[in-house]
Amino acid sequence: MDLNKASLIQKIISKGVVLTPFEAIQLRYLERKGILNGLINIEREANPYIAAERATGPISPVMVNFMVQQTRAESPDEYQEYNFAYESMLDQDSNSTKQAYKGLMLITQLRLIKAEFQATPIHKTKGSLLDFGSYSYYHHSTKTFTQTLESLGDTFKYFIQDIDNILTLNCYLHELAELKDFQCLSLLKLWLSKPISSHNEDFEYLNGAYLCCSSEMINLVLDRNHQNYVDGLERHVGHISIDFAENSLKYVKSVLGDLTKADL
16 A cells, blocks of 8 residues: 555544545545555554455445545635546546547558458559558448548547546646556557457558557657646646646656557
């Protein structure tokens, strides 16, 4: 258990302690994940390893709501700022799946076009894959490899912008959420997953995600989006530190850099 969680659980165990606004949001997050009872049991147990094996089930939502409402009454403005960031982070992560699944459909379509192209006489006569068309179940019409790749490029831009916004909010929330909990990052990994049947040298050309998810392309989208989003965030949460935009951009680039390098 990290120190932040340990401090929070100690406060929950104690009676009559009002949480800080951020701790109230942290409490909601842990309750949402269903691990609060486990953390409390571990903190109370003389042997934490035994407690960890026995801990199950979430804390009562009634207790969570009571403690959160206490904090909200004590510090309404600061609580509202953290709550806006928290709710926005969850909503944007959920909504990011639309772009993610659209991208997966387009990546599959590019693979199908390549497979059809390789099976036609055009391939043997050195015809161009870029101009080769096939029926797209996403567009409900015939699209060339180039047109499908362009659609994927637009989808990639909006998807990376979503991820940038989500991780920026998590940075504002002192990295409250674990990276493994974000749907957007799990789905980005699927973009980069190699099909079992693909071992050919031009796989990067086959999987359009590899053309999009280079560090150059990711950084281009982030550099255009990040400051605008931070400016908008500040209008909702009030003053943020002067170096937040720079530090949060480094955080986002680090997370995406590690994720894409691991899969590329």
